[in-house]
Amino acid sequence: MDTMQLLGLLTGVLFGFALHRAGFSRCGLVMRGLAFRDFTMLKVMLTAIAVGMVGAAALATFAPDVAHLKVKSLYVWGVLVGGLVFGVGMAIAGYCPGTALVGLGGGVRDGLLAVAGGLLGAFAFILAYPALEPILIQPLDLGKLTLHETLRLPYLPTALAVAAMLGGIVVWLNRLEAKARA
Amino acid sequence: MITERTEVSAQAACATGAPSRAGVPPWLLWGGMIGLVQIFAIATVQPLGVSTAYPQLVGYLVDKIAPGFAESQPYLQKIGTKIGWEVMLIVGIALGALLSRLLPGGDRTAACELPNVFRASWARGLAAFVGGFLILFGARLAGGCTSGHMLSGIAQLALSGFLFGAAAFATGVLTASLLLKRANGGN
Numbered sequence A: 001m002d003t004m005q006l007l008g009l010l011t012g013v014l015f016g017f018a019l020h021r022a023g024f025s026r027c028g029l030v031m032r033g034l035a036f037r038d039f040t041m042l043k044v045m046l047t048a049i050a051v052g053m054v055g056a057a058a059l060a061t062f063a064p065d066v067a068h069l070k071v072k073s074l075y076v077w078g079v080l081v082g083g084l085v086f087g088v089g090m091a092i093a094g095y096c097p098g099t100a101l102v103g104l105g106g107g108v109r110d111g112l113l114a115v116a117g118g119l120l121g122a123f124a125f126i127l128a129y130p131a132l133e134p135i136l137i138q139p140l141d142l143g144k145l146t147l148h149e150t151l152r153l154p155y156l157p158t159a160l161a162v163a164a165m166l167g168g169i170v171v172w173l174n175r176l177e178a179k180a181r182a
Numbered sequence B: 001m002i003t004e005r006t007e008v009s010a011q012a013a014c015a016t017g018a019p020s021r022a023g024v025p026p027w028l029l030w031g032g033m034i035g036l037v038q039i040f041a042i043a044t045v046q047p048l049g050v051s052t053a054y055p056q057l058v059g060y061l062v063d064k065i066a067p068g069f070a071e072s073q074p075y076l077q078k079i080g081t082k083i084g085w086e087v088m089l090i091v092g093i094a095l096g097a098l099l100s101r102l103l104p105g106g107d108r109t110a111a112c113e114l115p116n117v118f119r120a121s122w123a124r125g126l127a128a129f130v131g132g133f134l135i136l137f138g139a140r141l142a143g144g145c146t147s148g149h150m151l152s153g154i155a156q157l158a159l160s161g162f163l164f165g166a167a168a169f170a171t172g173v174l175t176a177s178l179l180l181k182r183a184n185g186g187n
Helices: A003-021 A025-033 A040-062 A076-093 A098-103 A107-135 A156-180 B004-021 B027-042 B052-063 B074-079 B087-102 B121-142 B146-156 B159-186
Strands: none
Touching: A003 A098, A003 B004, A003 B027, A003 B087, A025 A040, A025 A076, A025 A107, A025 B074, A040 A156, A040 B027, A040 B146, A076 A107, A076 B121, A076 B146, A076 B159, A098 A107, A098 B087, A098 B121, A098 B146, A107 B052, A107 B074, A107 B121, B052 B074, B052 B087, B052 B121, B074 B146, B121 B146, B121 B159, B146 B159
């Protein structure tokens, strides 16, 4: 195994372990989360995003040599339509591509089935790509835009501010939930 | 009247907030851990991203059965079919979940704690399969999934991540709410 494969495996084990401990092997968590009946999914996601946001900006600012950032291109039609399709699938399956693997590893039948469906979906996309690329991916590709560059704001302070906002949402959700339970 | 009500709600918040201070709640602990895994991924190779590995793995496997497949498909030409960081990441995710299940404190139930939406087991199984198909097709069209576009994209303040998140939550919330309504009607 080369270094890249080893790092991928190690990162995956840590990621899968944390997702499983957070409860994502159970597809009901995502389904109830999307229907706003349980805020666990949102709280975990927003916390993870906020920590990653501060970390990414701190690395880019203080240790740019090891900040391997990768901003994805904003090709409006593909991202929009793909996102809409993704949302329907996530609600029906109760999984996203990562948590389906957590279900599989955690011994949940539905995780195995979602991964199998995912492999078929990926196969279908490979075949559909030549037809979809000219209509949904090439047009209206705005490039690798970020919030701070678009608004001409400094990176680290913007990241800290947005992360603080996400933290505020988490605290608010937590309070709502505590109140509903009381 | 109004001051009385705010006082009561403030007391209720204090009462429910107290026990959580005794220990770190799981969502905070594991959400924070996922954030740290993200920082580790960025510092070593690249931000977390799961969905690219699915077509890479499919391409690798199909090419074994039908040599020349990977070369004939423009999408596989673009993303490659190497068993690299991405594919090992998804192998690792499943292994990490297995490890968590086996170690003390792990969730060992095979149940999904799913609301009573799909009456029959086969119907639920089909839904998981079809849902799995849609999340991968949608993620590949959009160029990322919950991890690539949200955990990583939004964390990098990428506008593509915000758009994907908004679109996915729009249909996700709608679909899940409709499904759960149906479940409650059945109860």
